[in-house]
Amino acid sequence: TSVGSTALAVSAPNDQINLSNRIGNLVGGSARFLTHLYAFYGDVTLGYKELLFVHGSVRNDNTSILNQGNRSFVYPGVDASLVFSNAIPALRDASFLDYGKIRGGYTVSGAGFPFGSIPSFTANGNIVSRNPIIPENTRSAEAGIELSFLKHRLTAGATYYNQHSINQTIQTTIPYSTGYQSLTLNAGEVQNQGVEADLSIT
Known part of the structure; x- marks a missing residue:
């Protein structure tokens, strides 16, 4: 409130x-x-012989700030990792590699538009929406590798990520001849991708 x-x-x-x-x-x-917001959330993690791990989650949000037909939205996520230094027999006793893991994941997140706060969009007599506002949606994918050498004195890792956000709620001015000052709509789109790397020596 x-x-x-x-x-x-x-x-x-x-x-x-x-x-x-x-x-x-x-x-x-x-x-x-x-405003009212309530959610349901589920989470599960499975592992196999300390080699393979799989994690999944799902969330359902219900918010009163969106049109009645768009108030409920679901966003899932899944990620997995494999300790290949233990899974591959030839690497288990390798002197040059202490630990090796590959991982990957994909998640979807959603959000209603901000309301009654700053920054926010609050419907009033000067603002019109062309279509019912739908939830914003962000899809993220990443893949990475982790390595350890020299009795764990040297560790290295790298991650590739790609994040794509769509249906962002924006506000734009429109001619006063329409009877309104601005239009609120789902038109924003942003994509980020890159590579992160780290190296540690102890």
């Missing part, structure tokens, strides 16, 4: 606010914004 109030050109009847340089008559207002 978000509650706000405003006052302009008023000498307040208490010591908390005193606009002694006011000009004009009292102009005031208040607003109260109430």
Whole structure:
């Protein structure tokens, strides 16, 4: 719940606010914004002989700030890793490699548009939405490798990631001849990708 109030050109009847340089008559207002959000979440992790690990999750969000047909959205995720230094017989007793693991994952996350806070989009008489606002959606994928050498004195790792966000809620100005000042719609799209690497010596 978000509650706000405003006052302009008023000498307040208490010591908390005193606009002694006011000009004009009292102009005031208040607003109260109430939203509801509830979610269901499930998570499971499976392992096989300390070699292979698989993890999965799913979440269902339900929010009151979206159109009735779009208030419920589900986003899953899955990731897995393989300790190949133990899985491959030729590497188990290798003197040059202490530990080796490959991993990968894919997740989807969703979010309703911000409401009643800063930054936010709050529907009023000056804002129009061309279509019902739908949840924002971000899809992330990554793959990586971890290595350890010299009795774990030297460790190295690398990760490739790709993140794609779509249906971001944005606001754009429109001609006043329409009777409104701005239009809120799902049009934002951002994609990030790159490689991260690390090296540690002890």
